[in-house]
Amino acid sequence: KGKRAFIAGVADDNGYGWAIAKSLAAAGAEILVGTWVPALNIFETSLRRGKFDESRVLPDGSLMEITKIYPLDAIYDKLEDVPEDVKSNKRYSGSSKWTVQECAESVKQDFGSIDILVHSLANGPEVSKPLLETSRNGYLAALSASSGSSLSLTYIASERIIPGYGGGMSSAKAALESDTRVLAFEAGRKHRIRVNAISAGPLRSRAAKAIGFIDTMIEYSLANAPLQKELSADEVGNTAAFLASPLASAITGAVIYVDNGLNAMGVGV
Ligand code: NAI
Secondary structure (H helix, E strand, C coil), X not given: CXXXXXXXXXXXXXXXXXXXXXXXXXXXXXEEXXXXXXXXXXXXXXXXXXXXXXXXXXXXXXXXXXXXXXXECCCCCCHHHCCHHHHCCHHHHCCCCCCHHHHHHHHHHHHCCCCEEEECCCCCCCCCCCHHHCCHXXXXXXXXXXXXXXXXXXXXXXXXXXXXXXXXHHHHXXXXXXXHHHHHHHHHHHHCCCCEEEEECCCXXXXXXXXXXXXXXXXXXXXXXXXXXXXXXXXXXXXXXXXXXXXXXXXXXXXXXXCCCHHHCCCCC
């Protein structure tokens, strides 16, 4: 029987979430996605109009099917947590049941259970500000949106200094990696669930473009990484499919680099 995967953080065909969905689909998984509420409309419309058809093609020539798209805002656990101005915001009021708890309940109601949970989202409202100038609200917002889950995407800014990755996003990734270890223990003992993170190299996604230094990071990697090629989202997708598969049955609590080896360098060349 094929596995069922829920991937949170897919709103176009440029990011890691989309590539992970494709790799999992190619391996035979059924795909459910969680899409940020404000991005839901455009994503569904583009998908329906065939805008993503070219990037939906799987290795066997068929098109990836997304069984269901759920609206999601990962910073709210339940309806009571949502402020009035968000509830009444036009971009939110058109959808319902998009808090984490309601979304999980909807998935449970529709499908009973899932086998694979991927967290491929991040949001740091003050990402372009240095940490020194980040407000408490900006910092907490970055942590709130950007940590937690069973397979997640992290960035080396958690452990090394990456100037420009601000607003508490470096802190959020550090929390995410620590949580990966502790959750691996707790969920492993309690439910035999494996919890891992992929520390990915730079990709020109929508989120990364918003930070403002992505082209510099890609150039830096090309110049300095052991493997001198641009990283493709599929390489991260394939690692995610491996980690979610029985081939990785003894891997948990791990942060796996998929970055052309850049993390291993001590100095630039
Ligand atoms: P992306 O823009 O494709 O994905 C981010 C998604 O998060 C978007 O679909 C956005 O709508 C969604 N999102 C933002 N706030 C949300 C919220 N409150 N609730 C639900 N969804 C929300 O960009 P990308 O780069 O593929 O990001 C995926 C993951 O990869 C993130 O965790 C990011 O930090 C990580 N990553 C990205 C790198 C890069 O260079 N692009 C490098 C290393 C890690």
